[in-house]
Amino acid sequence: MFVREYGGRIRLGTGVKRLVARGGRVTGVETEAGETLPADEVVIGADFAHAMKHLLEPGVSAKYGAEQLKRKRCTSAGIRTRRRRCTPLSLTPSMRMKSGWYLQGGYAGLIGRLEEALRSRGVTIRTGTPVEEVLMLGSRCIGVWAGGEKLAFEHVVLNGDFPGTAALLGEQERGKAPARKYVPSSGCLLLYLGLNRTYPEALVHQFFFTEGIRDMLATVFVKGELPADPCIYAFHPSLIDPALPPGKSVLYVLVPVPSGGGVDWSGREAVVDAVLRSLERRGFPGLRAAVEWMKVRTPEDALAEGLFGGGSFGIAPSLQQSGVFRPQLAPFGIEGLYAVGASVHPGGGVPVVMQGAKQIADHILKKDCTANMHSI
Structure with a gap:
């Protein structure tokens, strides 16, 4: 009733045969009855991988691939219960041509580009200089003690995983900070593979689910x-990134696993081999023989590098650790001291963390502009 009230048309029992595209843009759909229905945008309510395989014209699928046909939004809102199980509430995939960008070289290339842009604007970057303490003057942060020297700053943003950042505060400030026990997010087994071949029949992004997904989650x-x-996520960027020589490719594999210290990873070779065998059966035949080099990361490695509890996405997105209950951009109530990262609002994942960083930058700029206006 709501859709019809606003002039929308509803068709029941009308199967979609394929998407119609022209000039790099989806222009409508063709029904199983052979009728073409024009549309400015098309939202796919079916499984994304199935849509990519069966609804696209062969030429369109080969030309654009899964990366160019971006899901405009793909969100999964979930509530973790007391038993720590994540129940998806909604999953709405949507595709639109040319709605996103791929960074050549992947996220690893983002660091160098950001560094280049900052240095070109006169920003000084120090590497290999661990921060030992946040310096205070009264109720305001005035800088940090790092690399054996005092560095003065008007604003300080802590980007370490948040549960460990309180250790950088002075003893007096640590005593004021409310004691809180956090729960880490799930961990990941990550495989980085260099291959002596490509898989042109594969998609850039693929999700392999199991028949017993409920048992797996439990x-x-x-x-x-x-x-x-x-369940396994596989990312094959070489299909759209020409950085490697012809005939070579890379494959990124993510497997959800428990965080914390409950898993003995000393026998991880057997686990990795089982994952590779599974990928061979599911869509990458001959994968093990094609591997030229491989790097493996477990939650143990994440923990050693400072990620809270070995979790891959900051603190867990439980109800008590989400939204207003998650650490905010100024979590200590100290003037000039901020925090950003997966454990800070709005949450984990590189794009979301970047949104949090932008929020802090906008907040600081607005605050500085307001202060300058008041001083005039």
Whole structure:
């Protein structure tokens, strides 16, 4: 009734045969009855991978691939219950041609580009200089003690994983900070593979789910054990990134696993081999023989590098650790001291963390502009 009230048309029992595209843009759909329905935008309510495989014209699929046909939004809102299980509330995939950008070289290339842009604007960047303490003058942060010297700053943004940042405050300030026990997010087994071949029949992004996905989720999030048949995410950027020589490619593999210290990773070789065998069966035949080099990261490695509890996405997105209950951009109530990262609002994942960084930058700029206006 709501859709019809605003002039929308509803068709029931009308199957979609394929998407119609022209000049790099989806222009409508063709029904199974052979009728073409024009549309400015098309929202796919079906499984994304299925839509990519069956609804696109062969030429369009080959030309654009999964990366160019971006999902405009793909959000999964979830509530983690007391048993630490994540129940998806909604999953709305949407595709639109030319609605996103791929960074050549992947996220690893983002660091160098940001560094180049900052240095070109006169910003000084220090590397290999661990911050030992946040310096205070009264109720205001005035800088940091790092690399054996005092560095004065008007604003300080802490980007370490938040549960560990309180250790940088002075003893007096640590005593004022409210004591809170955080729960880490799930961990990831990550495989970085260099291959002596490509898989042109694959998609750039692929999700491989298991038949017993409920049991798998319970194994990871409730029992805290490694699943025998895990879900797997595979990213094959070489299909759209020409950085490697012809015939070479890379593959990134992510497997959800428990965080914390409950898993013994000393026998990780057997786990990795099982994952590679699973990928061979599911869509990458001959994968093990094609591997020229491989790097493996477990939650143990994440923990050693400072990620809270070995979790891959900051603190867990539980109800008590989300939204207003998550650490905010000025979590200590100290003038001039801010925080950013996966454990800080709005949450984990590189794009979301970048949104948090932008919020802090906008806040500081607005605050400085307001202060300058008041001083005039």
